[in-house]
Amino acid sequence: MGGENAVNTATAQKPEGYRILNAEDLRHLIAHLPLARQLGGRPETWRIEEVGDGNLNLVFLVRGKGSSGFAVKQALPYVRLVGESWPLPLSRAHYEHSALTRQAKHVPKLVPKIHHYDEALALIVMELLEPHIIMRHGMMAGTLYPKFAEDISSFMAATLFHTSTLAMTAENFKSLMAHFAGNTALCNITEDLIFTEPYMVAENNRWTRPWLDGHAAKIRQDNDLKIAISRLKLKFMGSPQAMIHGDLHTGSVMLTSDDTRIIDPEFAFVGPMGFDVGAVIANLLLNYFSQIGHENKPGIRDDYRQWIVDTIEKVWTLFHRKFLDEWRTHGHGDGYPYKLFDNRHGTLALERERESYMGRLFRDTLGFAAAKMIRRIVGLAHNIDLEYIENPKIRATAEARSLMLARDLMVNTSDYRDITVVTAAARRINDTTPELTERNQRDED
Ligand code: SR1
Numbered sequence: 001m002g003g004e005n006a007v008n009t010a011t012a013q014k015p016e017g018y019r020i021l022n023a024e025d026l027r028h029l030i031a032h033l034p035l036a037r038q039l040g041g042r043p044e045t046w047r048i049e050e051v052g053d054g055n056l057n058l059v060f061l062v063r064g065k066g067s068s069g070f071a072v073k074q075a076l077p078y079v080r081l082v083g084e085s086w087p088l089p090l091s092r093a094h095y096e097h098s099a100l101t102r103q104a105k106h107v108p109k110l111v112p113k114i115h116h117y118d119e120a121l122a123l124i125v126m127e128l129l130e131p132h133i134i135m136r137h138g139m140m141a142g143t144l145y146p147k148f149a150e151d152i153s154s155f156m157a158a159t160l161f162h163t164s165t166l167a168m169t170a171e172n173f174k175s176l177m178a179h180f181a182g183n184t185a186l187c188n189i190t191e192d193l194i195f196t197e198p199y200m201v202a203e204n205n206r207w208t209r210p211w212l213d214g215h216a217a218k219i220r221q222d223n224d225l226k227i228a229i230s231r232l233k234l235k236f237m238g239s240p241q242a243m244i245h246g247d248l249h250t251g252s253v254m255l256t257s258d259d260t261r262i263i264d265p266e267f268a269f270v271g272p273m274g275f276d277v278g279a280v281i282a283n284l285l286l287n288y289f290s291q292i293g294h295e296n297k298p299g300i301r302d303d304y305r306q307w308i309v310d311t312i313e314k315v316w317t318l319f320h321r322k323f324l325d326e327w328r329t330h331g332h333g334d335g336y337p338y339k340l341f342d343n344r345h346g347t348l349a350l351e352r353e354r355e356s357y358m359g360r361l362f363r364d365t366l367g368f369a370a371a372k373m374i375r376r377i378v379g380l381a382h383n384i385d386l387e388y389i390e391n392p393k394i395r396a397t398a399e400a401r402s403l404m405l406a407r408d409l410m411v412n413t414s415d416y417r418d419i420t421v422v423t424a425a426a427r428r429i430n431d432t433t434p435e436l437t438e439r440n441q442r443d444e445d
């Protein structure tokens with residue numbers, strides 16, 4: 001797992017002055033910062049708790065007088081999910097801070113405000129998002145988010161377009177690439193956990209046993225799938241299109257019914273745009289298939305399933321429209337030089353090319369979405385949408401259906417002409433694939 005490199009980089013990048021904070025250390029630290037005034041009251045009265053449930057970091061909530069408060073994120077020098085045996089550079093806080101700052105220039109209302117950054121402690125103090133919750137949790141409870149598709153499509157269209165050469169000069173874009181080029185350890189996690197390990201025997205892999213033993217084995221023997229994932233891996237490593245969030249799943253979204261914030265861009269680097277759009281679609285699809293495990297009566301979540309389907313379709317169609325709008329209005333980057341298309345025929349040709357660009361981006365999106373679905377079922381880090389389904393047979397049924405769609409999306413991508421073909425396939429698989437039984441589980445072996 002990117003072994004020696006990760007260890008060396010982690011050791012080399014641990015800055016002087018770093019220590020892992022506990023609640024009391026943090027109280028002391030904040031008490032000496034000007035932002036302490038915003039909390040009001042004496043430091044002893046602040047309520048501080050560590051609530052991080054992600055795979056990598058510590059997250060503290062600090063509450064002062066009234067509704068005042070902060071969320072404080074500190075990078076640990078290792079992967080929290082695994083422990084100290086897997087070192088990870090603290091520099092990810094630097095990249096996260098940098099990505100948040102850049103995103104805020106384009107979509108200030110869709111990211112958390114930063115109040116303080118301490119490079120040595122790898123610590124970011126942000127606005128406390130309340131009463132927001134992590135989207136994954138809300139979807140597991142069947143909560144509708146009417147603004148989500150609008151907001152996430154605005155976030156992706158603006159952040160991806162404005163950090164690409166469609167909007168930027170070649171010179172500025174190269175500085176951006178250089179800036180994020182050091183985030184190699186985080187990219188390495190993605191390269192291993194998403195694009196490699198689920199397709200081989202690897203210590204990190206796990207799945208719902210014994211139900212999916214046969215499915216996991218099939219994946220490891222499926223050369224068409226292995227070629228397809230390798231092409232996607234090449235694209236991930238070698239397509240610097242824009243500054244991407246890099247981990248845009250529904251655990252990186254905090255929201256209420258009328259406010260959406262995108263958090264946690266520590267995996268940011270200059271990579272393929274479809275990786276972000278695909279992450280959103282993958283996580284909505286996984287949640288769609290997981291609903292069988294969250295409804296207390298068969299069919300009771302049908303309306304919710306319909307909302308997810310509508311949302312998936314809207315995410316793509318709104319993103320498509322907004323990205324093109326940005327391009328038509330602000331397309332002054334070095335990517336498609338305006339002077340080449342400066343007459344009526346040129347304008348028409350450029351407009352056709354824009355549609356063709358979006359077609360390529362759509363296919364990338366589907367491929368990356370499929371990769372993100374498969375890794376959450378047979379790789380190391382799973383989604384609680386599926387993990388929290390207690391009955392393993394039901395969980396495995398939802399997972400098997402997800403794998404079925406993902407495999408087809410990845411291998412037969414060009415059969416999916418538009419997003420409604422994807423949602424129709426999801427619906428068909430969900431409605432017609434029988435639940436796993438002991439017998440068909442054995443048949444898969
Ligand atoms: C070891 S880190 C596992 C996963 O957690 C993050 O959210 C990323 O998705 C990463 O792949």
Ligand code: MG
Nearest residue numbers: 054247252264
């Ligand atoms: Mg995260």
